[in-house]
Amino acid sequence: MKTTKRVALYLRVSTSGQTVENQRLELEGVAARHGWEVVATFEDAGISGAKGRDQRPGLDAMMKAVTRREVDLVAAWSVDRLGRSLVDLLSLLRDLHEKGVDLYLHIQGLDTSTSSGKAMFQMMGVFAEFERAMITERVNAGLSRAKANGTKLGRPARGTEKDRKKAAEWSRVHAQVLEARAAGKGKVKIAKELGIGVSTVDKIVREMAASPSS
Incomplete structure (x- = not known):
């Protein structure tokens, strides 16, 4: 019996004048097309991607949900919604991987639950080591x-x-x-x-x- 994948959406905009609604609608559409169940949505509105987890309550709450194994996959609009550094992104990916949670990035077309996504993740590791x-x-x-x-x-x-x-x-x-x-x-x-x-x-x-x- 196939189990429905539990998905957490992560939404972020850098300024208070922007809105996360476009990201939300697009990612909810992706989830619907894949048959994923959106179980939680985490937001950091008006917060720069250069800020650490301790200054991004949405990201912090999401990673706590990951630690509690409440989700199977994290979906974000783009890689720059998660952070501004390849090293920091790889660190987040490793934290997800340790808990058996995959990552979907809409703009980059990255889904680490697929074989091609796993290969891209490995390549990112090489570039992160260089950085x-x-x-x-x-x-x-x-x-x-x-x-x-x-x-x-x-x-x-x-x-x-x-x-x-x-x-x-x-x-x-x-x-x-x-x-x-x-x-x-x-x-x-x-x-x-x-x-x-x-x-x-x-x-x-x-x-x-x-x-x-x-």
């Missing part, structure tokens, strides 16, 4: 430049003793994040290990990655 290597190279180069120039990482200490303690703590966290990233760890894992927000990790990594090479 991760490039990030590691830039982070290591930044650390080396800072050390060679005698520069202390983080915000400069100034003002009261309390200010200096805060600056010292920020410098320590800054260095730990960059070292963990250089070791190939993902942003979510780093945040959990250091007890800080994913957005903080993302900010530190972006600042270093954006710094000019010597």
